[in-house]
Amino acid sequence: MPDPLAATPVDLQRRPVLAVTCGEPAGIGPEVSIRAAWQLRTQIKSVLIGDAAFLAMIAADIDPQIRLVALSQQAFLNDGLPDFAVDQIAVIDCQLDAHVQPGVLDARNGRAVLRTLDIAIGGALQGNFDGMVTAPLQKSTINDAGVAFTGHTEYLAEKSVTAQVVMMLATDRTTPPLRVALATTHLALKDVAAAITFDSLSRTIAILHADLKSKFGLAQPRILVTGLNPHAGEGGYLGREEIDIISPVLEAAKANGIAVSGPYPADTLFQQKYLDEADCILAMYHDQGLPVLKYASFGHGINITLGLPFIRTSVDHGTALDLAAAGLGRADHGSMLAAMNTAAQMVRAGRSS
Ligand SMILES: NC(=O)c1ccc[n+]([C@@H]2O[C@H](COP(=O)([O-])OP(=O)(O)OC[C@H]3O[C@@H](n4cnc5c(N)ncnc54)[C@H](O)[C@@H]3O)[C@@H](O)[C@H]2O)c1
Ligand SMILES: N[C@H](C(=O)O)[C@H](O)COP(=O)(O)O
Numbered sequence: 543m544p545d546p547l548a549a550t551p552v553d554l555q556r557r558p559v560l561a562v563t564c565g566e567p568a569g570i571g572p573e574v575s576i577r578a579a580w581q582l583r584t585q586i587k588s589v590l591i592g593d594a595a596f597l598a599m600i601a602a603d604i605d606p607q608i609r610l611v612a613l614s615q616q617a618f619l620n621d622g623l624p625d626f627a628v629d630q631i632a633v634i635d636c637q638l639d640a641h642v643q644p645g646v647l648d649a650r651n652g653r654a655v656l657r658t659l660d661i662a663i664g665g666a667l668q669g670n671f672d673g674m675v676t677a678p679l680q681k682s683t684i685n686d687a688g689v690a691f692t693g694h695t696e697y698l699a700e701k702s703v704t705a706q707v708v709m710m711l712a713t714d715r716t717t718p719p720l721r722v723a724l725a726t727t728h729l730a731l732k733d734v735a736a737a738i739t740f741d742s743l744s745r746t747i748a749i750l751h752a753d754l755k756s757k758f759g760l761a762q763p764r765i766l767v768t769g770l771n772p773h774a775g776e777g778g779y780l781g782r783e784e785i786d787i788i789s790p791v792l793e794a795a796k797a798n799g800i801a802v803s804g805p806y807p808a809d810t811l812f813q814q815k816y817l818d819e820a821d822c823i824l825a826m827y828h829d830q831g832l833p834v835l836k837y838a839s840f841g842h843g844i845n846i847t848l849g850l851p852f853i854r855t856s857v858d859h860g861t862a863l864d865l866a867a868a869g870l871g872r873a874d875h876g877s878m879l880a881a882m883n884t885a886a887q888m889v890r891a892g893r894s895s
Contacts (some may be wrong), residue, residue, distance in 0.1 A: 558889035560882060561634075561662035561674040564592035567642045567651055569861025570873035571677030576601050576609075577632050578878035580608050586886050589623065591658040594635035594783075599633050603770060603870055615661060617649075620669050629864045630792025634661055649682055652687025655679050659694065667850035672889040673853030675881050678861045681728075692728040695847050696852055706742070707849040708749045709821070709831060711858060712884070713839035720838060721822040722831040723750050723848070734813060734827045736784060737848065739768060743791045747824065751800045753848040757888050763821040766811060767792060767804030770826045774807045828892040841874045844881045855881040855889045 562579055565571025572592060579588035580601075590597060594612035601608040611630045618634050628630050636658045640650035657733060662674040663801070673850040677695050684691035699707040726737045726744050748764065754763035768774070769788060771781030778785050788805040795802045806816070808825060812834045817823075825831025835843055836858060843858035857877040865872040 554584065557585060558672045559587045559589065559623065559670070560885055560889075561665055561671040562588050562590050562882070563655075563658040563662050563674065563676045563679075564590055564597065565658075565677030566655060566680040566683060566861045567593065567596060567638055567649070567678060568646055568648065568866060569678060569863055570866050571679065571861065572597055572600050573604065573866075573870055574857070574873055574875035574878040576604060576608065576610075577875040578882050579877075580605070581879065582882055582886075583631065586882055587626070588675075588882070589665075590631060590633045591636055591661050592633065593638040593654070594633045596638060600870070602734045612686055618661070618665070618670075619648055620693065622661060626676040630855045632893060636661060644690055644869070645863045647683050647686075647863070649683055649686035649812055652683045652685075652689065654686060656687075656689060656691075656697075658774045659697060660701065663698060663852075666854075667702065671864075673855070673885040675878075675885050676856040677878065678855065678857055678859060680863075685778065692740070693853075694856060695727050698847055698850055702851055704850055706745045707847050708746050710750070710751070710848055711835045711843050713835060713843040713858075713880075715839040715842050716817070718818065718820075720817065720835055721754075722827060722835045723822055723824045724831055725824060725826045727821050727826070728828065731827070735781075736825060738783060738787060740787055740791055741789065744794060747800060747802060749790065750824060751802075751820060753797075757848070757853075757891060759891055760820075760821050762801050764819060765800070765802045765822050766806060766816060766820045766829060767824045768801060768808035768811055768826055769805035771806070773806045773808070798801040802806055803811075842876045842879065844884050853885050853892075855885040855888075857881050 561574050577834045601610050608634050609630045612633045612635050638651050638654045640648045641751045665671045666674050695709050709727050712721040775781045775784035784805045803880040808830050845856040847854045
């Protein structure tokens with residue numbers, strides 16, 4: 543077995559620096575963040591963002607060899623990141639407001655979770671981080687804390703003043719790798735149809751095309767697009783969005799040189815002969831596309847926000863309060879490893895382009 547610490551000093555110096563927000567403190571986020579950061583320490587310089595004392599307690603329970611080194615927010619803001627040895631994981635201290643009972647949500651900690659995101663976003667925009675990776679948070683707790691919040695995706699777009707972003711989940715556990723992007727993000731089903739307009743769908747396809755090229759090295763990404771309605775509208779008898787909006791958008795995209803096709807009925811698109819010809823499936827809404835990907839790879843998939851001015855990846859799972867309540871050692875940190883590795887690959891791809 544190769545020694546994981548045997549990388550050359552040059553490699554260690556060039557490790558991508560990733561901010562890792564630890565998510566909902568009562569969930570599995572802190573545990574999977576620490577485990578993944580420690581496991582990947584020779585390849586990625588992780589900077590955890592969370593309550594340093596709380597994380598130190600969890601780290602000690604996971605493995606007493608794990609060395610977390612705390613840095614205050616003020617020191618980070620003033621001086622940026624100091625050097626840390628390869629066997630040290632930096633933590634930017636973002637203190638919680640209430641004691642944590644694993645598995646039990648407490649709205650008093652909602653705003654502290656948001657502060658971890660703000661630190662990561664600020665650092666990514668300032669160039670302190672090469673990218674950010676987010677552990678799962680509990681959307682309801684942020685709302686219970688009095689802040690309207692639908693997801694990281696929308697929050698990161700707003701805070702970075704990005705007009706439109708695209709949510710894409712991906713896995714390399716299938717052949718070929720499966721990528722599923724969404725035309726809408728966290729939206730009540732009753733609002734989905736109205737949100738799919740010529741302009742919004744055109745921008746989604748443009749972002750997808752550009753980021754699949756620049757961040758995933760695909761020279762001419764092939765994008766297969768679902769319809770919105772059953773059987774892609776059945777020629778207009780089951781809805782007109784395919785005729786009135788989706789098809790005209792696809793024709794315009796093709797005219798701009800984008801390799802896009804559809805609209806395909808969503809229920810039969812996810813079969814091998816189509817997937818073999820696709821670099822990405824664009825589904826119209828969250829639960830049209832994501833169940834397929836999560837069925838194929840739950841616990842090992844990743845969530846990527848395209849269109850942001852920085853790299854952001856995340857896990858494919860939620861806070862798993864049931865596992866957190868049962869104690870450490872129940873959660874699989876495979877998705878966190880995949881999210882961190884993918885962010886690191888994206889950083890390296892950007893450096894060499
Ligand atoms: N990236 C994110 O921030 C993110 C992603 C998805 C869901 N969420 C949020 O998480 C909260 C809970 O969502 P949910 O209950 O629908 O989904 P969940 O993923 O938390 O749990 C669903 C099931 O999967 C299991 N599970 C989840 N992660 C696991 C892991 N790493 N290892 C082993 N088993 C695991 C859980 O025990 C549970 O049985 C919601 O607030 C949701 O919005 C956040
Ligand atoms: N839609 C995501 C999923 O199902 O995995 C999840 O809710 C996280 O979304 P954000 O990254 O926007 O929080």
